[in-house]
Amino acid sequence: MIGRLRLRPAIWAPALALGLVVAATLSLGVGAVWLAPDQVARALLTPHSPDATATVVTIVWDLRLARVLLAALVGAGLASAGAAFQGMFRTPLADPFMIGASGGAALGATLAILGKVNLGSATVPAAAFMGAMLAVMTVYGITLASGANSATALLLAGAALSTILSAVVSLLMLMNDRAIQEIFAWLLGGFSGRSWPQLAMSGPPILVGLGMLWLLARPLDALTSGEETARSLGLPLNVARGAIVAAASLVTAAAVAASGLIGFIGLAAPHIARLFCGSSHARLIPASALVGALLLLIADSVARTAIAPTELPVGVLTALLGGPFFLWMLGWGGSR
Amino acid sequence: MSAALAAEGLRYELGGRAILDQVQLQVRPGEVLALIGPNGAGKTTLLRALARLLRPLGGTVSLDGRDVWRMRPRPVARQLALAPQGAELWPLSVEQFVGLGRAPHRGWLLPLGPDDRAAVQAALERTGMAPLRERPVTELSGGEQRRAILARALAQVPQVLLLDEPTAALDLKYQVAILGLARQLAHADDLSVVITLHDLNQAAGVADRLALLSNGRVLAIGTPDEVLTAELIGATYGVPVSVCRHPLDGTPLITPIREMR
Numbered sequence: 001m002i003g004r005l006r007l008r009p010a011i012w013a014p015a016l017a018l019g020l021v022v023a024a025t026l027s028l029g030v031g032a033v034w035l036a037p038d039q040v041a042r043a044l045l046t047p048h049s050p051d052a053t054a055t056v057v058t059i060v061w062d063l064r065l066a067r068v069l070l071a072a073l074v075g076a077g078l079a080s081a082g083a084a085f086q087g088m089f090r091t092p093l094a095d096p097f098m099i100g101a102s103g104g105a106a107l108g109a110t111l112a113i114l115g116k117v118n119l120g121s122a123t124v125p126a127a128a129f130m131g132a133m134l135a136v137m138t139v140y141g142i143t144l145a146s147g148a149n150s151a152t153a154l155l156l157a158g159a160a161l162s163t164i165l166s167a168v169v170s171l172l173m174l175m176n177d178r179a180i181q182e183i184f185a186w187l188l189g190g191f192s193g194r195s196w197p198q199l200a201m202s203g204p205p206i207l208v209g210l211g212m213l214w215l216l217a218r219p220l221d222a223l224t225s226g227e228e229t230a231r232s233l234g235l236p237l238n239v240a241r242g243a244i245v246a247a248a249s250l251v252t253a254a255a256v257a258a259s260g261l262i263g264f265i266g267l268a269a270p271h272i273a274r275l276f277c278g279s280s281h282a283r284l285i286p287a288s289a290l291v292g293a294l295l296l297l298i299a300d301s302v303a304r305t306a307i308a309p310t311e312l313p314v315g316v317l318t319a320l321l322g323g324p325f326f327l328w329m330l331g332w333g334g335s336r
Numbered sequence: 337m338s339a340a341l342a343a344e345g346l347r348y349e350l351g352g353r354a355i356l357d358q359v360q361l362q363v364r365p366g367e368v369l370a371l372i373g374p375n376g377a378g379k380t381t382l383l384r385a386l387a388r389l390l391r392p393l394g395g396t397v398s399l400d401g402r403d404v405w406r407m408r409p410r411p412v413a414r415q416l417a418l419a420p421q422g423a424e425l426w427p428l429s430v431e432q433f434v435g436l437g438r439a440p441h442r443g444w445l446l447p448l449g450p451d452d453r454a455a456v457q458a459a460l461e462r463t464g465m466a467p468l469r470e471r472p473v474t475e476l477s478g479g480e481q482r483r484a485i486l487a488r489a490l491a492q493v494p495q496v497l498l499l500d501e502p503t504a505a506l507d508l509k510y511q512v513a514i515l516g517l518a519r520q521l522a523h524a525d526d527l528s529v530v531i532t533l534h535d536l537n538q539a540a541g542v543a544d545r546l547a548l549l550s551n552g553r554v555l556a557i558g559t560p561d562e563v564l565t566a567e568l569i570g571a572t573y574g575v576p577v578s579v580c581r582h583p584l585d586g587t588p589l590i591t592p593i594r595e596m597r
Binding site: 087090215216218219221222224225226228229231232233234235236240274278279280282 | 387388389408409410411412413414417418420423424425426427428429432433436437439440444445447472492
């Protein structure tokens with residue numbers, strides 16, 4: 001088992017918030033033009049004062065701020081959705097894509113890239129969002145209709161549908177080899193070229209879903225004690241599970257629409273958060289959100305700079321850097 | 337006075353086999369009723385049906401005269417608490433875990449208030465778990481986990497308390513403590529306590545009345561003296577037994593008859 005360092009919320013909450021501000025400031029400074037933290041701070045806080053150079057203000061406000069905010073929100077959303085699913089399914093292996101969201105989003109985005117669906121100006125993100133929501137609703141509907149209404153049935157139906165959807169995506173890629181590059185880049189996930197429009201589209205649903213998940217903290221706690229115990233405490237199981245799935249999937253679909261499939265944050269951030277805040281969801285949901293935001297901000301900064309001027313896909317980076325770190329954290333790499 | 341909890345003609349089947357068959361029983365406030373019977377007799381199934389976790393195929397369970405299946409789950413959980421035998425655990429602290437017992441009163445979305453914290457504190461103290469309040473329940477010993485589960489049920493401040501094998505995995509000291517607490521909750525706090533036990537002598541010591549189950553039927557219900565007879569127990573369990581008296585309180589004491597060593 002992982003060593004434990006329990007801290008009070010009065011310590012970890014401000015510490016993480018401060019870390020987030022520092023990481024965001026540094027992240028606003030890196031890229032094709034490097035800016036010192038004090039330049040960034042001046043451009044952010046007093047953009048109209050004579051000390052702030054116009055170029056710096058433009059770089060910070062028009063080119064980088066929306067992307068940084070979006071990375072933080074996507075990280076927070078994926079992490080809190082992962083925390084909720086780990087609690088609801090009672091498995092440390094759960095991530096936000098567990099019940100079909102990734103497969104649905106991938107199919108939606110692929111169809112949009114191939115021009116098979118057209119949903120207006122932001123057709124790829126909109127199609128990814130719809131695909132994710134439709135897939136999760138299908139999985140949930142199948143489980144409800146089958147009568148075998150348990151978390152396990154939900155997981156199995158999710159696994160089955162994900163397999164089917166990714167097979168369809170593979171088939172579409174094979175049959176449309178000219179679009180493979182574009183589809184593949186989307187599947188890998190990243191924030192390249194994302195700005196205010198994407199933030200305006202995905203930010204509100206992520207924040208709403210996050211708030212809902214935090215509100216559902218006690219039902220989540222009850223579900224971790226098993227479905228029968230939760231029922232004996234008077235929890236309306238279907239309502240609670242439906243609300244958790246809806247909130248987590250709203251967050252996940254909005255995140256995926258903004259940035260493609262970014263793995264690992266949703267799995268790892270809740271585990272990191274549990275190390276210092278424990279497993280009660282009233283603390284775990286916000287702590288996971290802060291950790292996820294911090295991790296994805298750092299990952300995106302590295303993705304932008306590691307092999308500049310080319311950008312790495314963030315999804316690849318989170319897996320490459322996060323995987324070994326996670327293994328080490330589980331105790332296989334260091335002393336126990 | 338009406339019965340606090342009553343089962344009327346309960347029937348349940350699994351794979352064509354009757355698990356509960358015309359089960360009839362009442363539990364009054366202020367009494368401990370023990371459910372006894374051989375393995376597979378239907379004790380735990382009956383307890384789950386009484387707890388509104390298992391919907392019977394026929395018959396009713398009523399709480400203060402109201403059919404529990406015509407009530408919402410939360411009002412039931414305000415009056416009736418179950419301490420299950422096996423529990424799936426997640427590393428909540430003991431205090432957070434016991435605090436879940438307040439959800440039926442507080443609702444699922446609001447944070448716990450001062451009266452909730454007082455009820456949690458009282459439940460922790462009654463079960464001797466107050467010193468362990470910060471510990472994750474997953475790191476407790478088996479006996480401590482049983483007491484944490486009982487504390488969660490007590491935090492519901494129920495009128496009816498259902499205990500499924502509460503002494504399993506407990507050492508002698510805590511067996512005595514838990515059974516003593518069950519009696520105190522019934523006799524001093526006027527709760528209706530239903531308790532499944534496979535140890536007949538524990539049942540004789542704790543219960544005001546016993547219900548003997550076999551193949552889903554209630555074979556006998558009554559005081560320990562009425563139910564714990566050599567004939568009835570010998571026939572139900574298929575083992576010859578001798579019944580003598582507890583040296584201190586005179587309750588029946590069951591001893592299987594075996595060949596002399």
